[in-house]
Every structure is written in C-alpha cells, then in structure tokens.
Amino acid sequence: MSRDVARAAAQWLALLESGAATERDHAALQHWRDSHPQHEQTWQKAQTLRQRFSDLPQALAMASLDRPQPGRRAVLKHALGIAALVPTAWLVSRQLPIEVWRADLHTATGERKRLPLADGGSLQLNTATAVDVDLAQRRITLVDGELALNVPGAAAMSVHTRYGELRVSQADVCVRQLAAGCRVSVLKGSVHVRDLNGQMTTLQAGQQAPLTASGLAAWVPFDVLQLGWREGVLTAQNQPLGDFLRELERYRPGVLRWDSRLEGLRVTGSFRLDDTDRILSLLASTLGFEVQARTRYWVTLS
Structure with missing residues (x-):
C-alpha cells in the first residue's frame, strides 16, 4: 500500500x-x-x-x-x-524496500523475463519483479512481484518468501507477492510449503492458496488462464472491467484512472501484454468508452 x-x-x-x-x-x-x-x-x-x-x-x-x-x-x-x-x-x-534495489534480477513495469535453468527447467519473472538467485544452493528468494518456476527433475529447488518456503521438484508453480502474503498456484506436480511456524503442507496440481504470516490457508481450484502472463497474454472470461483494469495496471507505467461507472462492464477475450495502449483502444471500441491520454503515462477512461 x-x-x-x-x-x-x-x-x-x-x-x-x-x-x-x-x-x-x-x-x-x-x-x-x-x-x-x-x-x-x-x-x-x-x-x-x-x-x-x-x-x-x-x-x-x-x-x-x-x-x-x-x-x-x-x-x-x-x-x-x-x-x-x-x-x-x-x-x-x-x-x-532496499532489498528490491539490491536483488540479483529485476523486471521493470511491463517487462517480463524467462531464464533457462541448467536442469532443463526455467524461471520466469512477471512485471515489476525482483528476485535473488543462488544456483549453487538451488535457492530463489522472491523479493517482490511474481515468478513462475518449472523444475522438471527430482532435484528440488526452494523458493523463499517473507511468509514461508516452497520446495519444488518435478513441478510447475507460480508465486505472487500480495499486500499481506503470497499466492501460491501449482500448475503441475506437487509443491511442499513450510510456513513461518514450521507447519508443512502439500499443494497439488490445480490448487491455489494464500500463504500469510498465519500460515497456508485452505486451497481453492484455479483457472490456468489467469497465469497467461507467462505467454505474454492477459485473458478475461466475463470479467468485470474494473477487475480487468486493476490487473492491466500492473503492466503499465504511469497513471491509469477510470470512471467508476465503467466498473461493472464485462470483458471477454485474450489480449497481448506487449501493447497495453492497444488493449485500451480495443476495449474502448468494444465497450463504448473514451480513452483520454494526457500523456503516455497519464490516461483516463470515461
């Protein structure tokens, strides 16, 4: 905040x-x-x-x-x-936080990176993300933002957050830093989660749960489309426009504001994150609102 x-x-x-x-x-x-x-x-x-x-x-x-x-x-x-x-x-x-400036790897707002790992796996960083990487110890620390980690082999890698540790082997996982915790989503395999109290829990493929200072909360099923950023895509299925715009904001530098009356409009489609200005233009032509750009970094929807 x-x-x-x-x-x-x-x-x-x-x-x-x-x-x-x-x-x-x-x-x-x-x-x-x-x-x-x-x-x-x-x-x-x-x-x-x-x-x-x-x-x-x-x-x-x-x-x-x-x-x-x-x-x-x-x-x-x-x-x-x-x-x-x-x-x-x-x-x-x-x-x-000073840790963000000191982190080993960064992405800027709107930038995404994919890094191949020696064992055939990969580490992907979403927009505005910072991580520390210790490959010798097979350890990744999520400082801020969101990462996706694929570990195809049996040799585990650990992902450390402020709220606990994940052990990942023969699995795909996404971890997103939130205001008061992390959101852990398992795409493939199983992931062992240790919270700050030392409690161990296992999440299976298709499960998602928040990890907070109080521990890992109950899991819920999740839609893999919400992790489309890994392919550079933002997908919505009958989603309220307000929720969609709040997600889109993560990928745009500057200010994006909109009339509160636009909140309840519904969005369906897949949009390439490489051009967020085009996304706004497409939405405007489809949903019938106006895009007022004072500059590239100050945009109002009305």
Missing part, C-alpha cells in the same frame, strides 16, 4: 510541475488526498520535498536571464526537467 501511495503522490506532483494540470485535475487531487489519511500524509511529504529542491530551478532561471542564447535555453530546459524529476524519483525510491 505505501509504495502505491508514494507512486500516486509522485505522479500527482509531476503533473502539477508540468504546468498542464486543469481545474478538474486539482479537484481530483483534492479528492485523492481526502480519501485516505495516508494519502494526505504522503502528499505533505511530497510538498516538503518539493520545497527542498525549489532553490535549484530558481537559480538556473535567474542565470538564463543574463544569457538568453538559444543554446543556454535548451540547457536550462533540460536542467529544469531534471530538477523537477529529482523529488519525484526520490519520493518513490524512499518507499521501495
């Missing part, structure tokens, strides 16, 4: 700094600040940070009045752009 709030505050700050904010944007910002105490607290931190960096742009602006050559204007514009981005980037980075 804190990271999402920090990103939102940074994006609001960037919009205000751009000079393109309308009265409607200001009203939306006020609504966001009023909707949760943490929003207002984070916004005040952003404002304090904004003031802390305000001296540099002013000094550069004064210098440009004495030397109005076109070349210096271009340099000034570039410098002002950097100065405006500094507090935004710093604000977001302060909310990210």
